[in-house]
Amino acid sequence: MLELRQLSYRYPHADKPALVDVSLAVPKGCVLGLLGPNGAGKTTLISHLSGALAVQSGEIRIDGQPLKEVRAKAPTRIAVAPQEHAFYPMLTVAENLAVFAAAGGLSGERRRQRIEACTQFAQLEQFATVRAERLSGGLKRRLNLAIALLPEPELMLFDEPTVGVDPQSRAFILDAIKSLAQQGAAVIYASHYMEEIEAIADRVAILDRGHVLREGALDELLSKSAMLLTLAADGLDAGMLSRFGTVEQGGVHWRIHLNPGSGPAPVLAVLEAEGIEVRHAEFGRHDLEQLFMALTHRSLRD
Numbered sequence: 001m002l003e004l005r006q007l008s009y010r011y012p013h014a015d016k017p018a019l020v021d022v023s024l025a026v027p028k029g030c031v032l033g034l035l036g037p038n039g040a041g042k043t044t045l046i047s048h049l050s051g052a053l054a055v056q057s058g059e060i061r062i063d064g065q066p067l068k069e070v071r072a073k074a075p076t077r078i079a080v081a082p083q084e085h086a087f088y089p090m091l092t093v094a095e096n097l098a099v100f101a102a103a104g105g106l107s108g109e110r111r112r113q114r115i116e117a118c119t120q121f122a123q124l125e126q127f128a129t130v131r132a133e134r135l136s137g138g139l140k141r142r143l144n145l146a147i148a149l150l151p152e153p154e155l156m157l158f159d160e161p162t163v164g165v166d167p168q169s170r171a172f173i174l175d176a177i178k179s180l181a182q183q184g185a186a187v188i189y190a191s192h193y194m195e196e197i198e199a200i201a202d203r204v205a206i207l208d209r210g211h212v213l214r215e216g217a218l219d220e221l222l223s224k225s226a227m228l229l230t231l232a233a234d235g236l237d238a239g240m241l242s243r244f245g246t247v248e249q250g251g252v253h254w255r256i257h258l259n260p261g262s263g264p265a266p267v268l269a270v271l272e273a274e275g276i277e278v279r280h281a282e283f284g285r286h287d288l289e290q291l292f293m294a295l296t297h298r299s300l301r302d
Ligand SMILES: Nc1ncnc2c1ncn2[C@@H]1O[C@H](COP(=O)(O)OP(=O)(O)OP(=O)(O)O)[C@@H](O)[C@H]1O
Pocket: 011, 012, 014, 017, 018, 036, 037, 038, 039, 040, 041, 042, 043, 044, 045, 192
């Protein structure tokens, strides 16, 4: 459905590019989780797809056609639920949906049907007569979602849609987005919440400083990632551990991202030979957050 080939972008006067050779594919029925810390380039990527930024270098294609042509012929095939609230605060929920339906070219029976379907989908029926500015944070996001869905888009872009949302609405929004993909839409979901990406994404792209560091099915990414050995013991030092992998010290714990093919046994054998008593040892594959930290040497929430 969607294909990005070597997309690069530099904002005017910026000293570094915001995107560098980004290549990604999102088939129909797939949620691609775009994971990266602040400034990684998530919004820049989504702004290309929404048409807010023009391509400087590289290609974006929808079903093989250049995005620009698709947007010109059928702009409503792609919809964005942006980070900010995209509705008229003074208007009610129903009035907002009517205005955006008209702006999107819907009319007559189809317009009535789409407004009804989107109101139901976002479970906004009982708030139809409430002014948008009076809605809670979670309901505002749900109104954003309902508006974005009015034209029945085939590609949906979500940029941090759960920021400032209560846990109940957050769960609702995640389920709703997943069901859109199950109905056949292609979805890109940008977030720096790893647990959200784990909950809804079929595939994950880890973005940092404009580069895609890893892309693939979540299970596949984690199964290919390095083994992590976490140790607590007195008398450890980096020199002793560094031959086994990349070493980090955090508080009382040492973390060793083991070299490919290595297990914990040789490390523990060396410590025993040195007379070092291990108080705590934990061993396993990286989870998504640890994979991210191993790749970027920083936390998702930096
Ligand atoms: N209008 C702009 N002009 C210049 N530089 C910009 C502009 N917008 C973003 N940038 C820079 O481009 C890079 C990517 O920013 P972007 O907003 O795409 O990241 P992000 O992953 O969406 O971050 P966040 O999670 O904070 O929204 C950053 O270095 C940012 O400072």
